[in-house]
Amino acid sequence: MKKTRRDDRGIALFMVIASVAMLSVIIAELTYSTQINSRLSYNSYDNLRAYYLAKSAFKLAQVRLKAYLQVKNYLDDPNNTQIKESLPKGTIDQIWAMPLRYPLLVPPGASMAESDAIKEFEKTSSLPGHYISAMVGESSKLNLNMLFVKTQAAGPSGASGASGTSGASGASGSSAATPPAAQPSGASGASGASGATGNPVDFRPLLLSTITGMIEQRKNTDREFADVYRNVQGEDILTAIEFYLFPDKPPSNLPGFKQDKIKPKLAPLYSMTELHLIPGIDDELYKMLEAAFTVYSTPGITMNTITKRMLLGLFPEMTDPEADDVLRNRDDPDVGKPWENEDDFWKAIGATSAGKSLDAIKKRFKDAGIKFVTDELAFKIGIEAEVGQSTRRLEAFVIVDPSAAKSSTPGAAGASGASGASGASGASAALPGTNVAGQTPNGQQDASAKKNTGINLVYWRMM
Known part of the structure; x- marks a missing residue:
């Protein structure tokens, strides 16, 4: 009987050890699955935030181009010749040429107040992660x-649609719009007339x-x-x-x-x-x-x-x-x-x-x-946004029209091209294959989306 009891105790111990081992495997598997699902959820969330961070940076880049056009038109006014001549060469080009980084870097030699202001801005800002935005001129290519x-287009000089498209937008909800058909660089004022011989x-x-x-x-x-x-x-x-x-x-x-x-x-x-x-x-x-x-x-x-x-x-x-x-x-x-x-x-x-x-x-x-033209009118915009472990890159090609910007108001700075980033056509003619009117989220027509602010979005894609 004593021997039998010892055998029973051994079996019970074995069953306990086996149960603990099985539970350990199950718990490990459950923990692994939970961590994977959690990471996937966070990555998906970060990827979405990086997507919209890149689009926000894109809209800010268009605002910079709008500011560049307004300053350029102001300085080109004959009444402001003295101001223009007093500025060092290339000063206004820095409005678009200087790369922009967020969070902002504290410049060397900045005062304590300036440094604190930058840090306070970062704390109060709702932008997640960080991004780098840069614009380069493409007209010298x-x-x-x-x-x-x-054949070279024979349309009137300066016709709208400097890039071969008269629309400011054209993405129409897709992350990669079709580039426009090739047009002669500068032919007849880079006329957008189609079918002209x-x-x-x-x-x-x-x-x-x-x-x-x-x-x-x-x-x-x-x-x-x-x-x-x-x-x-x-x-x-x-x-x-x-x-x-x-x-x-x-x-x-x-x-x-x-x-x-x-x-x-x-x-x-x-x-x-x-x-x-x-x-x-x-x-x-x-x-x-x-x-x-x-x-x-x-x-x-x-x-x-x-x-x-x-x-x-x-x-x-x-x-x-x-x-x-x-x-x-x-x-x-x-x-x-x-x-x-x-x-x-x-x-x-x-x-x-x-x-x-x-x-x-x-x-x-x-x-x-x-x-050959005197001013930079075509820009390639490159943006890299990173949130957590997710990175999104945005590439866009924009052509500006200073004459159209003269008649626009400062409040419409981002209306023309920005609407393309949000999936709505922002001009009278979108890129081939798109025909979507600019609308507000509630479905009502947005009149500002049709206003030509001189910023013509030719092509953009998100990667």
């Missing part, structure tokens, strides 16, 4: 999609000349680049891009290009990043192309922001020292002065080696449908 344009446009020679000039200039100044890309020619890069865009183009001789590794898109480019899909165009070549080209229509090439690399690419007849002299006459703080019109720009170009064939160069740009 050439539009690759001009390869699709065969005029002079034939041959953009390829200018594009080839620009790519070739950039490659040769880079080879002459960068020995490592020259060694790696010694067999790369401008024609090879352009042919590779054309093979991706058109069905009837021959394969490229670009080193690394493989015809069987590429599926032609047969449509305009949506983003410059699509060039990564073309075998042979590696990161180094992409960086060079991205600095000089865009996929969006612009009112023209901005002569007062054009870079040295782009200048040498557009004018291969010019030498490197001559390019430095041209830009020094524009940018030097003592003797430099921004070009006030296209004639001033061509006078500066004519003083270089390019002046020997100035008429032929002008014809080259005219045949390509390219004009």
Whole structure:
């Protein structure tokens, strides 16, 4: 009997240990599932907050552009010439050019009161997480999609729709709107007239000349680049891009290009990043192309922001020292002065080696449908918002119209483009495929959404 009792006690102990082990496994599984579900819930919540934080930063960027237009129009008034001349060059450009970060950084040398004010603002602000917003001018770049344009629009100069769309918005509730059809950069005042016929446009020679000039200039100044890309020619890069865009183009001789590794898109480019899909165009070549080209229509090439690399690419007849002299006459703080019109720009170009064939160069740009403008009118907005472990990125392309901004009121600063971010069309004509009127949350028509404030949202997407 005693032996039997000892056996019973052993069985009971075993059952207790087994029960505890099973409970431990169940509790561990339950804890794991709870933590996973909790993390998923928090990530989903943070992702949503990051989404709207990016959109808020986007609206603030549009307010900055509106402020830039109002200040520019004020200074362009002949009655305010003295004020304009007293400002250092590039002062008003800082309204849009300066990157914006939230939470705000305390600047070096800030007083205690200023530091406390910034910290107090952060405490009272309802914005979660942090974001970085930056705007860059795109008007000093050439539009690759001009390869699709065969005729130059013959509409009236300055017609509405500088980007080929007359709408300020166009996203219409989607996070990635369709980019507009390619229009000649600056043709007839970047007219938005569709279906108009005029002079034939041959953009390829200018594009080839620009790519070739950039490659040769880079080879002459960068020995490592020259060694790696010694067999790369401008024609090879352009042919590779054309093979991706058109069905009837021959394969490229670009080193690394493989015809069987590429599926032609047969449509305009949506983003410059699509060039990564073309075998042979590696990161180094992409960086060079991205600095000089865009996929969006612009009112023209901005002569007062054009870079040295782009200048040498557009004018291969010019030498490197001559390019430095041209830009020094524009940018030097003592003797430099921004070009006030296209004639001033061509006078500066004519003083270089390019002046020997100035008429032929002008014809080259005219045949390509390219004009030069004095002010930056096309902007690419990039925003990165982060809340918790979630990050959202917003990319947008905006074209501004100073003449339209003159007739708008300050209170409508964000009405034009901001409505595109919230899913409502903010202009008289949205992008292709959209036809949604600006409405308030209760379904009533929002009259301010139709008001043209001079900020035309061409394209935006959330990533």
